[in-house]
Amino acid sequence: MADLIWVYGDVVDGKISRATLEMLSKAAALGRAEVVLLGPAPDDAVHTLSAHGASKVYRSKDPVYRECLTLPAVETMATLIAAHRPRVVLFASSYGGRDVAAALSAKLDCGALTDVGDLALRDGALEATIPALGGSYQNTSTLSGQGTKLVLVRPKAFEIKPNEKSATVEEVPPPRDAAVLKIRVTERMTVTREGPQLEDSRVIVSGGRGLKGPERFAILQELAALLGGAVGATRAAVDAAWVPYALQIGQTGKTVKPDLYVACGISGAIQHLAGMKGSKTIVAINTDPEAPIFQVADLGVVGDVFKVVPQLIEELKKRKRG
Amino acid sequence: MNIVVCAKVVPLSSVTIQIDPATKRMVRKDVSQELDPQAAKAVEEALRLTEKQGGSVTVVVMGGDDATIGIRGALAMGATAAIHLSDPALAGSDALGTAKALAAAIRKEPFDLVICATESSDSYTGLVPGQLAQLLGVPPLTFATSLTVEGRTVTIKRQSEGGYDVVTSELPVLVTVTTGINEPRYPTLKGIMGAKKKEIRKYTAADLGLGPAEIGESGAREKVLTVGRPPARPAGTVIKDEGQGGKQIADFLANLKLI
Numbered sequence: 077m078a079d080l081i082w083v084y085g086d087v088v089d090g091k092i093s094r095a096t097l098e099m100l101s102k103a104a105a106l107g108r109a110e111v112v113l114l115g116p117a118p119d120d121a122v123h124t125l126s127a128h129g130a131s132k133v134y135r136s137k138d139p140v141y142r143e144c145l146t147l148p149a150v151e152t153m154a155t156l157i158a159a160h161r162p163r164v165v166l167f168a169s170s171y172g173g174r175d176v177a178a179a180l181s182a183k184l185d186c187g188a189l190t191d192v193g194d195l196a197l198r199d200g201a202l203e204a205t206i207p208a209l210g211g212s213y214q215n216t217s218t219l220s221g222q223g224t225k226l227v228l229v230r231p232k233a234f235e236i237k238p239n240e241k242s243a244t245v246e247e248v249p250p251p252r253d254a255a256v257l258k259i260r261v262t263e264r265m266t267v268t269r270e271g272p273q274l275e276d277s278r279v280i281v282s283g284g285r286g287l288k289g290p291e292r293f294a295i296l297q298e299l300a301a302l303l304g305g306a307v308g309a310t311r312a313a314v315d316a317a318w319v320p321y322a323l324q325i326g327q328t329g330k331t332v333k334p335d336l337y338v339a340c341g342i343s344g345a346i347q348h349l350a351g352m353k354g355s356k357t358i359v360a361i362n363t364d365p366e367a368p369i370f371q372v373a374d375l376g377v378v379g380d381v382f383k384v385v386p387q388l389i390e391e392l393k394k395r396k397r398g
Numbered sequence: 399m400n401i402v403v404c405a406k407v408v409p410l411s412s413v414t415i416q417i418d419p420a421t422k423r424m425v426r427k428d429v430s431q432e433l434d435p436q437a438a439k440a441v442e443e444a445l446r447l448t449e450k451q452g453g454s455v456t457v458v459v460m461g462g463d464d465a466t467i468g469i470r471g472a473l474a475m476g477a478t479a480a481i482h483l484s485d486p487a488l489a490g491s492d493a494l495g496t497a498k499a500l501a502a503a504i505r506k507e508p509f510d511l512v513i514c515a516t517e518s519s520d521s522y523t524g525l526v527p528g529q530l531a532q533l534l535g536v537p538p539l540t541f542a543t544s545l546t547v548e549g550r551t552v553t554i555k556r557q558s559e560g561g562y563d564v565v566t567s568e569l570p571v572l573v574t575v576t577t578g579i580n581e582p583r584y585p586t587l588k589g590i591m592g593a594k595k596k597e598i599r600k601y602t603a604a605d606l607g608l609g610p611a612e613i614g615e616s617g618a619r620e621k622v623l624t625v626g627r628p629p630a631r632p633a634g635t636v637i638k639d640e641g642q643g644g645k646q647i648a649d650f651l652a653n654l655k656l657i
Contacts, residue, residue, distance in 0.1 A: 178528025191522070215622050220618075262553075266561040279656075377636075
């Protein structure tokens with residue numbers, strides 16, 4: 077019988093998240109893929125999941141999962157896992173996914189694997205590939221024990237593959253126990269973001285400490301606009317409050333894999349490399365010839381960002397006009 | 399208000415950490431350690447709350463003998479007391495084993511609020527706080543970019559994919575704080591001197607009532623099978639800007655048909 081692989085469905089900005097579809101594509105390749113989707117989701121959610129390999133969707137539209145945050149989902153997941161015993165449950169490394177997986181791993185006393193970049197089942201045993209210490213190591217790990225294995229997956233670990241199934245839907249009852257209703261979300265604030273989203277952008281122009289201040293990010297905006305891309309930043313630039321956290325790329329920020337990554341004034345701390353070294357082509361500009369970013373760059377330019385980038389901008393404009 | 403802060407002592411950020419291929423664990427011996435900068439933010443947040451509202455800040459650290467320097471660091475910042483979970487039997491614990499040890503120690507304390515960093519700077523699973531909240535039976539309020547307590551009501555701004563949510567619950571709770579929440583204070587000389595007089599209570603695994611089925615390598619659900627290096631990227635070209643750097647980048651991009 078095919079291994080039963082579950083995906084914990086993740087809704088971000090009112091949509092089934094890209095990470096959910098990435099995990100689902102992998103789950104369908106490993107065995108029979110089923111999704112648990114808790115809380116409000118778009119009308120076509122089941123259709124979307126079905127089109128990416130889901131054979132079944134466990135579903136509750138109850139708003140308790142949204143309004144009371146983590147604990148109702150933990151309760152429902154524990155009940156469903158006990159009843160159906162999936163081999164593996166995949167969670168996105170999102171805020172919600174991380175919270176539910178962590179609590180569940182203690183409740184079920186099973187532990188969990190985090191930051192997983194790839195996984196395989198060998199005779200039913202889980203084998204996960206996990207970058208360690210900011211990606212300077214790549215380990216394989218497993219979880220011992222007979223029960224269900226909980227796995228938090230890195231974003232962009234798997235490709236989204238359309239895979240038409242006709243998913244059945246089973247409605248699941250939400251928990252009503254007062255103990256799981258102790259948290260309340262009272263307000264949701266969305267910070268408006270302009271231009272293409274980092275995760276979806278094919279070109280990213282990114283800045284670090286070498287930009288020396290927030291106003292200099294303007295030239296990166298100009299370069300990104302010319303290349304049709306988005307602006308990102310290192311943790312140093314975010315911690316200095318030059319740009320918002322939403323732009324942060326690296327271990328504590330976003331993982332990106334664009335076709336082109338232009339690193340401006342970025343030394344290449346291992347935590348930053350962890351979030352971008354899967355980029356197809358990397359160009360780096362930095363004054364320090366010893367900067368680690370040059371070790372991953374396809375083209376490195378040792379020089380002053382404030383001379384090289386403006387010249388590049390002029391050159392791109394010229395060639396566009398050309 | 400009694401606050402417990404879970405902290406970790408980690409290799410200095412300037413140190414390149416190695417993994418021992420034999421034990422498959424991080425090499426911590428003979429590596430300079432410090433209070434995890436992430437945990438320092440949890441300590442800072444606890445201190446700010448008790449400075450306003452009164453109460454105590456107890457720091458709980460699991461680690462070997464060389465963790466003492468980091469524990470003193472937290473005490474020097476102003477923490478009231480410290481608990482050190484130190485036992486060779488705890489070495490090799492995975493996240494869940496660590497959470498069990500911390501939970502067992504915290505259950506011995508009267509507490510209203512537990513504060514943790516969202517994740518440690520070294521091993522970085524981010525699992526321990528959520529597991530700990532579950533084991534303690536308190537609601538987890540996670541990814542806080544701000545934290546306020548009024549009466550028994552705790553309110554945080556919780557980082558979200560698109561901005562933030564305002565999330566509230568009643569004490570006792572566990573809160574995890576993000577990097578951006580505050581800028582930790584530097585210990586004063588007075589604080590450093592005072593820290594030497596503060597007591598560090600030590601617990602062994604037996605004190606915590608935990609055995610090899612739950613903690614240490616034997617209790618770990620997570621098993622590292624192999625330790626390796628990721629495939630290296632093929633070496634690129636590094637040039638020095640002689641006044642044509644911008645043009646050279648444009649040529650490079652044009653060659654790859656990226657522009």
